[in-house]
Amino acid sequence: MMRVWMLPMLFVLCGSAVAAGLILRGDPGAAVATLLGFVVLAGVHSPLVFPRSIGAPEAQRRSAVDGRPVVFWRPGCTYCLRLRFRLGRRARQLHWVNIWRDPAGAAAVRAANAGDETVPTVFVAGRPHVNPDPAWVREQLPQDRP
Incomplete structure (x- = not known):
């Protein structure tokens, strides 16, 4: 904490x-x-600044149900801030996992990045994307949500 x-x-x-x-x-x-x-x-x-973080297992469970991406981030990361601000209000539609608070989240990021804790790592349909363009992330959100 x-x-x-x-x-x-x-x-x-x-x-x-x-x-x-x-x-x-x-x-x-x-x-x-x-x-x-x-x-x-x-x-x-x-x-x-970021939406409330949840644990990695819960985020992955919710993502499987609603199809929304999971963002693994950490405080102080300028690329995470860029993603958060460029998404604007739509950032609340994603599931956010703070890897400094959640060891399972940090492990998921390391597994996706050859042992590095590179963030933001965004999982869409179970596939990791490291530091993706915010416009691309916005396109991955379900369209039925404003």
Whole structure:
């Protein structure tokens, strides 16, 4: 649990240190702007940006029932962020598995990537696709859901 919040906490701590230095120099406006920037970075890299993660076995079970893709991701991954933001609201239609929280998910990603934990790895109909184009992922979603 703590591991997924390490990067966001690091951003907030670094931002606080830089902002404190700017305040000591007498530039509170720059301090506020800097701290705000670091807080935004922390938010973007936090698990709050992604839909709620579920375990790999549950995601695979649900995918078999509804045909929606399963996305294996981890916090701090810029390619995962790119996929999440480019999918927009439709990202909630996928099943998301955080490999830092789910050992079975990490094992599935390693099995699909010759031992590497390369994310995002998207499973569509049981076949892995490493860092696919977000437009392609959008096309894989069932069309009967808006």
